[in-house]
Amino acid sequence: MDVLSRMDRRRFVRLLAAGAAAAAAAPLGAARAAKPRAAVHPDTGPAHRPLTAAIRKELEVQKKSVADMVKVVRAFKLPAGSPPASIFHAVRAVRRER
Numbered sequence: 001m002d003v004l005s006r007m008d009r010r011r012f013v014r015l016l017a018a019g020a021a022a023a024a025a026a027p028l029g030a031a032r033a034a035k036p037r038a039a040v041h042p043d044t045g046p047a048h049r050p051l052t053a054a055i056r057k058e059l060e061v062q063k064k065s066v067a068d069m070v071k072v073v074r075a076f077k078l079p080a081g082s083p084p085a086s087i088f089h090a091v092r093a094v095r096r097e098r
Contacts, residue, residue, distance in 0.1 A: 051059075
């Protein structure tokens with residue numbers, strides 16, 4: 001059994017209300033404690049290491065691989081009247097007896 005099935009409704013509602021009150025109060029406290037950020041100049045790039053030649057080469061290999069896979073998928077012809085890949089059917093919830 002999970003925790004919620006063993007918890008009575010009043011306790012659940014109290015916990016839900018306390019969590020909502022804490023979530024509502026948290027942004028106010030965070031706004032007061034926030035420090036001004038340093039200005040970011042648009043001329044400066046992201047703060048990460050420059051790409052090495054090996055990494056650039058691997059990225060190109062991966063881009064080519066993905067492009068080849070997309071080309072194969074797009075070129076695949078489905079026969080006329082074939083069913084779609086997936087169809088969503090809503091399933092009625094099963095009610096448990098108490």
